[in-house]
Amino acid sequence: MPIRKFLLTFNPEIVSEPITYRIVKDFDLMINILRAEIDEQGGRLMIAFEGNGPQIQKAVRYLEDSGVQVQELKEFIRKDDNRCTNCGMCISICPVSAYQMDKKTWKVIFLNEKCIACGMCIDACPPGAIKLRAQI
Amino acid sequence: MKRSYEEINEKIKQGDAVVMTAEEIIEVVEREGVEQATKEVDVVTTGTFGAMCSSGVFLNFGHSEPPIKMTKAWLNGVPAYTGLAAVDAYIGATEPREDGNLDYGGAHVIEDLIAGRPVRLRATAHGTDCYPRREIDTYVSLDTLNQAYMFNPRNAYQNYGVATNSSERTLFTYMGKLLPKYGNASYSSAGQLSPLLNDPHLRTIGIGTRIFLGGAQGYVAWEGTQYRTTTPERNGVPTGASRNLAVVGDLREMSTDFIRALDFQKYGVSLGVGVGVPIPILDEEMMKCVSIRDDQIFAPVLDYAVQSRTRKPMKEVSYAELRSGSIELAGKKVRTSSLSSYAKAKQIAELLKKQMLEGEFLLTRPVAMLPTERAQKPLDLHSREEVA
Numbered sequence: 001m002p003i004r005k006f007l008l009t010f011n012p013e014i015v016s017e018p019i020t021y022r023i024v025k026d027f028d029l030m031i032n033i034l035r036a037e038i039d040e041q042g043g044r045l046m047i048a049f050e051g052n053g054p055q056i057q058k059a060v061r062y063l064e065d066s067g068v069q070v071q072e073l074k075e076f077i078r079k080d081d082n083r084c085t086n087c088g089m090c091i092s093i094c095p096v097s098a099y100q101m102d103k104k105t106w107k108v109i110f111l112n113e114k115c116i117a118c119g120m121c122i123d124a125c126p127p128g129a130i131k132l133r134a135q136i
Numbered sequence: 137m138k139r140s141y142e143e144i145n146e147k148i149k150q151g152d153a154v155v156m157t158a159e160e161i162i163e164v165v166e167r168e169g170v171e172q173a174t175k176e177v178d179v180v181t182t183g184t185f186g187a188m189c190s191s192g193v194f195l196n197f198g199h200s201e202p203p204i205k206m207t208k209a210w211l212n213g214v215p216a217y218t219g220l221a222a223v224d225a226y227i228g229a230t231e232p233r234e235d236g237n238l239d240y241g242g243a244h245v246i247e248d249l250i251a252g253r254p255v256r257l258r259a260t261a262h263g264t265d266c267y268p269r270r271e272i273d274t275y276v277s278l279d280t281l282n283q284a285y286m287f288n289p290r291n292a293y294q295n296y297g298v299a300t301n302s303s304e305r306t307l308f309t310y311m312g313k314l315l316p317k318y319g320n321a322s323y324s325s326a327g328q329l330s331p332l333l334n335d336p337h338l339r340t341i342g343i344g345t346r347i348f349l350g351g352a353q354g355y356v357a358w359e360g361t362q363y364r365t366t367t368p369e370r371n372g373v374p375t376g377a378s379r380n381l382a383v384v385g386d387l388r389e390m391s392t393d394f395i396r397a398l399d400f401q402k403y404g405v406s407l408g409v410g411v412g413v414p415i416p417i418l419d420e421e422m423m424k425c426v427s428i429r430d431d432q433i434f435a436p437v438l439d440y441a442v443q444s445r446t447r448k449p450m451k452e453v454s455y456a457e458l459r460s461g462s463i464e465l466a467g468k469k470v471r472t473s474s475l476s477s478y479a480k481a482k483q484i485a486e487l488l489k490k491q492m493l494e495g496e497f498l499l500t501r502p503v504a505m506l507p508t509e510r511a512q513k514p515l516d517l518h519s520r521e522e523v524a
Contacts, residue, residue, distance in 0.1 A: 085408055085477045085480055086477045086480065088477075088478075089474070090473070091471065091472075092315075092321070092322070092471035093473065107479050126187065126399060126406070126475070127396050128399055
């Protein structure tokens, strides 16, 4: 089942709509809320959808029709491989094991598809090799 | 069998020396035994790349017109120590910028210099009859400086502790970010590749030993600060921080591949330093030493939530366990992170090997040995009379 991640931006008028409920119920998708934020400007929700491809497409269309701004997130984090010393400090920090040590080369591999953009690795990286690409 | 430094150097010059890394030799000894391996191999190379806070660079700026005797000096806003002759300074790796910006410090100045980038030098002075100038604001680079040599009072620690955190909050330490309730554990030794773990009693490493330092050919200058020989041993190697080296080398020959500014969030700046030492296989005893494996080297796990110098180790774990990705602590599987780069340690050992095979790196017999007995003293509050 494909997993796709989106940043949803709501204006204040639709903040109270139960959209995550509708996505689960009407489109049969598994959702994982990665981050959520509401203030006077509206709300922002970083969310992962897991389900079959056409259903995800339909859900995105529903969201757009409801006035939600939808931006697909493909890359949250970028690791600068020239700056990275391959120490591995990020490995035990990452809650979803998006960083792994390649035991053959002893180099750190970043698995973008696992990343949930929590940002915990960024200030844990001693040489400053990790940067956040998508801001929320 | 016995082998001398001179014999090995002759072979290196002829291009006949057999050199292996401390990782490669493990398999050879397992396959052929110590005796046979000793016959076959002349030198074993080691390497480590980690955060080494006690590091810094001596600089001579040259004289200005009119001349100045610098009282205070800043390099890119980072204070350098100038309590030396007129235009001599020492820039320490952990020195923070004076503006309170914690993510740029002495280590960044050092990396900028090695990279050939311009560095702003600002200095003030009282002004004297012989050095009338009172201030200067200019740019320097590695090319404009007279001498620029790294002198690190404490590098290449022989083993080190493993850090974890039992408390309820995240701790920001020189051992990295430690997550609450034993959320992770960090360690910082190259283990089986680490220089001083391959010659645990420093039979071949002493004052004057030529080493790989940050890409340059450097030298061991002295015993490192907090050098101690009293750490208990297991399998012939210390089970925690023990000996270390004071080292010196020319900044001009160094590379940012092996000298890297590091920033530990809410702790401060440190310097990633790459050190490699060739170990001459003088006899079977040396071969036995260099064949040490990660599963035979142990380190104490320390709880950094205990803010005291007398932290009791929770347990001892081997580097094989640490490198597996997790250890067991307080009945829980705890993920591990290395702070030192094993990839770079390997790269250094391999580079050193290549330099020796190509005749570019010769061994040196130590001019003097480092202490065989040394205890580490604490700092306590004393009256004048008590220490008189």
